[in-house]
Amino acid sequence: MFELIKNLTDKFGVSGNEEEIREFIKGEIKSKVDSIEVDALGNLIATKKGNGKKIMVAAHMDEIGVMATHIDEKGFIRFSNIGWVSQNYSLGQRVRFKNGTIGTVFFEEKLDDLKSLKLSNLYIDIGAKNSEEAQKKVNIGDTAAFCGPAELAGDMIISKALDDRSGCAVLIETIKNLPKTDNEIYFVFTVQEELGLRGAKTAAFRILPDFAIAVDVTLTGDTPDCKTMEVKCGMGPAIKIKDGSVVCHNDVRKLLTETAKKLNLPIQYEILERGGSDPGAIHLTAGGIPSGAISIPCRYTHSPSEMASISDIDNAVKLLKESLIG
Amino acid sequence: MDYKNVLKELVGIPAVSGFENVSGARIKSLMVGKCDEIMIDSFYNVIGLKKGNGDNRKKIMISAHYDEIGFLVKSIDDKGFIKLTSMGGFDPKILLAQEVLIHGTREIEGIIGAKPPHLLTPEETKTAVKLVDLSVDTGMEASEVKKIVSIGDIVTLKVPFLELQGGKVSTKSLDNRSGVAATIGIMNELNDKTLKNDIYFVATTQEEVGLRGAEVSSYNIDPDIAIVIDACHGDMPDCSKDFTYPLGKGPAIGIGPNLHKKLTKKLFDIAKRNGVLCQTDVEPGNTGTEAWAIQVSRSGVPTALISIPLRYMHTGTETLDIADIESSVKLVSLFLAALDDEMEETV
């Protein structure tokens, strides 16, 4: 599992530029599904055919990042955020553009009050001597992802983009090990989740499933002096009750809960007070699609050093696999 | 119809936004015998269809949400105190020292504790309390609580149904059980008549978390006309006249870009023609009601909004005048009947 996640998180896939990660996932699953296609937005839809229930399983393959907006005469690059990017998490980090160009994110030193730090006070330094040299490597409009290679720390993985490559890993492992079932299952690796659940919306409309299950990360309440939240890393995957975009359908919640009980898997319940996820778009599609989610507890989400438990991810695979064949 | 009793029954049904699965059947039972077919969709929207007999009949949707703001159990601490998350907008101030019902494996009572004034720091007396600072006390130890209550269980306010003077009532969830009561009243009013058009009476869900039930049901029904019945702010001391409407003067008919001009004008005409009391609710943008979602469903729906004035919205003491529900029923019933002959000039 660690190797797979290491490979997945390493691939470039800033929202709207998911080509590299999509090709990698395609290679992993191509031989295991009945058909595979890419829709107009770039969602990767892998289908396991059947005559039973029509189920959509979604994990977003895009990641947050930045987009170059201006290159000054000295070659320093100003940028805008793609998805929710924290100025505090960005400071001192490295970013990698799609063509491999690496840069450091730093701030205007004259700013003495770091509390008022904004993204507009930050710039990317790619080591260019001047504007001309910089423009040989980076054009405005190019996107870059944060660097944060995957490392193993006991049961925990530390990496960038565990949101939501860990969910992608759950889908890939499920596809590779799916037991026989009559259900027709659409595994969708969605795009542009971080920009507002946009890929999931069109994919759901195309598929019109009987119900949908998404796999994504969620926040935790297990770090020093953090906000109250019941979810903890290592205590099992969480069954989503609600977030800012969806109240999960009781039938889907029940399916997941009862499956976990049957398998004797540790689970938790997720109540996320802010933020949305793919089921938010899916459940409102075309007259309503009952939707739910399996969430992987993840610390430091949207930083280059997200942290999640391998055993939670393994258990998420077990839970998803069994839920799909009933 | 005895609207007081209908309301009393309606507000006794717990239906926290997103958790209406436990209550759809009870809403349905109130529609039985008042239409031709009743369906509950996958979002627990309850849809009563009154079939028309016209050749070219249209679909008219009457929408009133039956979900209510409420809470979910967010965590249970070592001592058995319960923390809440809110579904829909409460002002935490009004929650201090309230009684609640926790809908666990069985219903249990609890109270939201308030620190005694003796123990408040000077700082605390000046700042507004936040939901994270409030806890529900059931009187039980954590181990006992956890046998009955789980994360995600719904919690509702426990308040009496008060009959005030002058035909006014006060309780929780009148937003928007008053709209549902009006909808049932309209069904009742039209029950012995046959109209040309198909009327879909929809008690919708998940309004308080983002108009979601209306979005889904309007897509499925694909109506030609929609009328939303919801609550607006009643006049209260210390509130601007611009955003509040007196009680007992009839429902407020919305005007603005969210609402269809001809349809709205027809409602005003019918009110005038028949001497039904009504007021004007000026809405320059998003009405914050289901009209906002329904108007842009599929390729667009001519939508009108009727609001029942309600004081102290989103508290346990919402207050309204029963006469305004009666006026709303009269207005919409007359409107639906008039459409038999006046459809062309209406949309």
Ligand SMILES: [Zn+2]
């Ligand atoms: Zn995510």
